[in-house]
Amino acid sequence: MTEDTERHAMKMAKKKAARDKIMATKTEKKGLVIVHTGKGKGKSSAAFGMIFRCIAHDMKCGVVQFIKGGMSTGERDLILSKFTDICSFHTMGEGFTWETQDKTRDTEMAQAAWEQAKDLIRDESNHMVLLDEINIALRYDYIDVNEVVEFLTNEKPEMTHVVLTGRNAKEELIEVADLVTEMELVKHPFRSGIKAQIGVEY
Numbered sequence: 203m204t205e206d207t208e209r210h211a212m213k214m215a216k217k218k219a220a221r222d223k224i225m226a227t228k229t230e231k232k233g234l235v236i237v238h239t240g241k242g243k244g245k246s247s248a249a250f251g252m253i254f255r256c257i258a259h260d261m262k263c264g265v266v267q268f269i270k271g272g273m274s275t276g277e278r279d280l281i282l283s284k285f286t287d288i289c290s291f292h293t294m295g296e297g298f299t300w301e302t303q304d305k306t307r308d309t310e311m312a313q314a315a316w317e318q319a320k321d322l323i324r325d326e327s328n329h330m331v332l333l334d335e336i337n338i339a340l341r342y343d344y345i346d347v348n349e350v351v352e353f354l355t356n357e358k359p360e361m362t363h364v365v366l367t368g369r370n371a372k373e374e375l376i377e378v379a380d381l382v383t384e385m386e387l388v389k390h391p392f393r394s395g396i397k398a399q400i401g402v403e404y
Contacts, residue, residue: 337368
């Protein structure tokens with residue numbers, strides 16, 4: 203063993219010992235409130251990654267889409283074609299707000315989606331519930347953020363994970379969340395005239 207290799211091995215051994223000591227203190231389990239927000243791409247994609255993890259582990263889960271209409275997406279089509287026995291999927295929106303241009307209708311649909319979301323979250327057999335693009339509905343006040351915070355704080359079952367996605371997450375939601383990730387936009391092909399593409403955006 204060379205001196206450099208030996209030095210590296212000793213450094214990694216110290217790092218592992220420190221890491222093991224930290225990990226030994228992490229013994230609690232709880233259902234998390236997880237927020238994916240920010241201007242960068244990947245909020246829903248990361249959330250669906252967790253949903254597919256649940257499916258792979260044979261854990262019941264649910265999805266409510268607040269904004270995206272009935273358009274075909276890879277994750278939606280895969281779940282509806284193969285995993286409806288374990289993942290309840292509800293597309294409740296009718297498209298992005300600038301497409302519908304009908305605040306009353308958007309509000310009604312968002313309220314209906316929220317009622318569906320509460321039913322899924324209250325069902326303790328669901329390991330995880332994804333509320334896709336709910337932050338957009340909250341931003342436009344289609345749903346009262348205080349009601350969402352109160353529900354997550356007082357009615358969410360102890361071991362149920364709830365994931366909330368969308369830009370501009372409200373501070374009240376961030377405050378009660380256990381895990382918040384902000385996707386930062388560094389570069390996006392849309393700015394170069396490249397449209398959304400199958401297998402990447404949907």
